[in-house]
Amino acid sequence: MGNYKTGLETKYKIYTISKQLFYENGFIKTTLAEIARESGTNKAMVAYYFKNKNNLALEVYNEYMVANKVKTQNAINEKFPGCNVMLKTAIEYRVQNRSCRLNRHLNQFYHELCDMNIFMKNESATVGFVENINRSYKLGLSRLEVKALALANLAVVHGLHVARDDGYLDCSSEYIAELEIRLLFQSLNFDHDQIEECLDESRRMIDKIKISVDKNFAVI
Template sequence: MGKYKVGKETKEKIYEASKALFYENGYTSTTCLKIAKESGANVGLINYYYGSKGGLGIEVYNEIMSAIKAKVTENLDKLGIETTLLLQTAIEWRVLNNNMRFNKNFSRFYYDLLGENVLYKEQSVVTDFYRKLAESCDLHYSDFEIAFISYASAGATQGINLAYDAGLIDCSSQDFINSSIHLLLNNMGLDAKLNDHVINESHEIEKKFTVRIEKNFIII
C-alpha cells in the first residue's frame, strides 16, 4: 500500500508540474527534463506513467476539454436552460474559440499539440464527443467516419485560427466563431436550416454566462 501511495503521489506531481510548464512555456518548449526537475521525479518515470511527453500532453488536453464541457453543463443547469447535445456542443465550441482569442497560453498549447501531431497520435476525448454527438443526431457513422470528422475538424480549426490571428481572415470575432461552428456542423453532415438555428441559439445562450481558462488551465 505504501509503494502504491508513493507511486500515485509521484504520478500526480509529474502531471501537475507538466500542466504548469505547458501553460507557462507551451508544449513544445517544455522538455521531459524540465518536467522531471519541476516535479522532483526521475525523468524515466514520465515514460513509465504516461508513455511519453505526448501522453502527458494529451491527458492535459483531455482534462481541459472535459472540464469545459462540465462547466458549460453546470452553468446551463444553474440557469435552468435545457439544450440538446448538439446545441450544447455549439456553446462549448464558442467557449473554446473565445478562450483561443483571449488566452494566448492556451492557444499556444493547442497549436503546439497540433504542430507536433500529438492530437493525431494519441487518443483524444474529442473523438468520443463527436461519436456521442452523431448518435444524438441519429447519424449512424462508422468508427472511420467519426475519426475522419474529428481529425478533419482539428486540422481545419488549426488552419483558420492561425489565419485569423495572422490577419488573413478579415471579420469580427463573432462572425469568425459562427463560421467555425458552421464548418463543424457541415462536417457532421447536418441540415443547413438546423445549422442556422443552432448557431443563433447558441450565441444567445452563451451571452448568459462566461467560462474561462485561467492559469495552469484551470476552468472557472
C-alpha cells in the same frame, strides 16, 4: 503498499509540475529535463510514468477539456434547461474559442499542440462528440464515418486556429467559431436553415455562459 503510494505521489508530482510549466512556458519550451528537475525526480522516472512529453501534454489538455465540457454543460443546463444537443455543441465551440482568445497561456499551449498535429494521432474526445450527435439525431453513421468526420472536423478546428494565430487568416475568433460550427453540421448533413438558426441562437446565449480559464488551465 508504501511503494505504490509513493509511486502515485511521484506521478502526481510530475503531472502537476508539467501542468504548471506547460501553462507558464508552453509546450515547446518545456523540456523533460526541466520537468524532472522541478519535480525532484529524473528523466527516467518521467519516462516511466508518462512515456514522453506528448503524452504528458495530452493528459494535461484532456483534463482541461473534460473540466471545460462539464462546467459548460452545467452552465447551459442551469441557464437554458432543455437546450438541444446541436446548440450545446455550438456553445462548446464558442466557449473554447473565447477561452483561447482571453487566456494567452491556454492559447499558446493549444496552438503548439495543434501545430504539431499531436491530437490527430491519438484516440480523441472528438469521436465521442460526433458519436453523440449521431445518436441524438439518429443520423445512422457507421463507426468509420463517425471517426473520419470527427478527424476531419478536428483538422478544421486546428487548421483554422493555427492559420489565424500565425497571422495568415485575418478575422475574429467569433468568425472562426461560427465557421467551425457551420462546417461541423454541414459535414453531418444538417440543413442550412437549421444550422443558421443554431448559429443565431448560440450567439445570443454565449454571453450568459460565464466560463473562463485561469492559472494552470483551471476552468472557472
